[in-house]
Amino acid sequence: MPLAPDYLVYPRRRNGMDHDRYSWSMLAERAPVAWPDGARLAVWVNVAVQFFPLNQSGVPFAPPGGMSTPYPDLRHFTLRDYGNRVGLFRCLHALDAYGITPTFSINAAIVNRYPRLLERLAARGDEILASSWHMDTLHHGEMDIDEEAALVDRTLRTLRDATGQPVTGWLSPAGAQSQNTPDLLAARGIRYMGDWLNDDLPYAFRTTSGDLTALPLSLELDDAFIIANNLHSEWEYAEQIQDATDYLLAEAAETGGGRLLALSVHPWVLGQPHRIGAFEAVLRYIEAQACVWSASASEIVAAWAEQQAKA
């Protein structure tokens, strides 16, 4: 039996994208972006503060880094918890030593589980962005819209109440979204999200409540992706981040347009005692470059948005 005839019909074969969320645009053809003080490279270091529940539902898939042995998977549960207890503080110490600004993406479940941790983070004054309830509350296309709306509401209310911050940024667990996620976020005061990985600069993303800014958080340069997924060593991780820094700085110098280095950091990965030295080496390298702007995610979005408004 052949395939159904509509398999050879292409209703969205047309100029531009096959959806209406953003406009087709090549980075190289856009007006150059200028960062403050003549910087060529904006650096967003996102530190993930995560909770992986032991009774993971795995709907619609097990999140990367999640439980993977039969219940109770104390092995992975505690390895992830290590990040919140130990690894995070090593990472903070390293970031502070090199004067690099972190932004924290937080699963809202952390607020009630670890009040002391939240207090410590909130006291720093660094930006906090929302990352749903926990790593097993995945947003996905088969999810009921009311259920997803309630999940976003509960997440944002909890984080805003606990931090006193407006909380205008969003990262979905596992980078997964439903077709409704951007609309639900924008309607609730989210201004930017990091899940769409298709660029090296921010870009405008349409929703039913006005535009969001997509601020791509690189998966290719994510520590868990390089070290836990690709099984590269911590020093190969460091080399890759250094090579990326060099490349983006050179491209920015050649084109006259600012670039974005977006580093996703997991304390349960880089905060291990045998890896923290490689993270320190990365931070030292970035800090030593001229023309680097270390900023919070919101500051980067604001600098970009201001130029778009003028254009």
Added chain:
Amino acid sequence: MREDLDLYDYRAWDERSAIRWPGGAKLAFWVAPNIEFYELQPPANPQRKAWPRPLPDVQGYATRDYGNRVGHMRMMELLDKYGLRGSVSLSVALCEHHPEIIGMCKARGWEFFSHGIYNTRYAYGMDEAQERSMIEDSMRTIAEHTGEACAGYLAPALTHTEHTLDLFSEAGGIYTCDLFHDDQPTPVRVRSGKPFVSVPYSLELNDTIAYVVNKIEPRRYGAMIRQAFDRLYMEGERGGTVMCVPLHAYQVAHPHRLRAFEQALAYIAGHSDVWFATGREIANHYIKHYYPEGGANAARA
């Protein structure tokens, strides 16, 4: 299902008559950028899921879209720097979605060959009429948008049927990149009886296979390319070899990978006895000078 589609004959590597490339080159080197479009909401194929996650698979889609928004331009500038032309493995719907990219390739004199309509539409389950219609659509689209007759084929997402190569030959194609059995061109038996050749397209050196499947570090990928080149260049003394580097801008053109890849290209470009060719040029040269009289069947031992 058959044990073997009987597409080509067995020939031992060290028992072949010598191939000579133009200018006496030892090695024909070609670069095949895959310029692809993956759909956000593709229809389901009964034999293969388009995306691992429920639609919309934002992470998978955006990963590919990076190539079109950011990567191709970087890769083109790099190939320009070393005077290399690409042979584009094209999801032809990209002609409609992103004609600007097609224009940039055309301006560089690159070749275009068919990689299906979208890389999210698979041949699995198609009957002959459907696959013929898909192949003809892809060749017609290339002709309309580039003015070029499509000579080569790489099945979309490497999805084949028993008749894929027969149908492509009947539609006017002369070479396939779908077979990975050799480092030299091979005559391929097709139903039309017309000359048809397999041009080596390495999966082992394919950036996506290297980085994603085999999880190769960026600098090691560059080293692998140099090692492969050294060996094929040396063996090319005896009879011309072919080396292909298949690329995906959404992989190789990331900022942590492109410089290491460039070092490999610079190394290769620094050698003299290399024919920097396109897929079509290699196929044509082979068919003109080395294709067995009487067709692929006559090559049978």
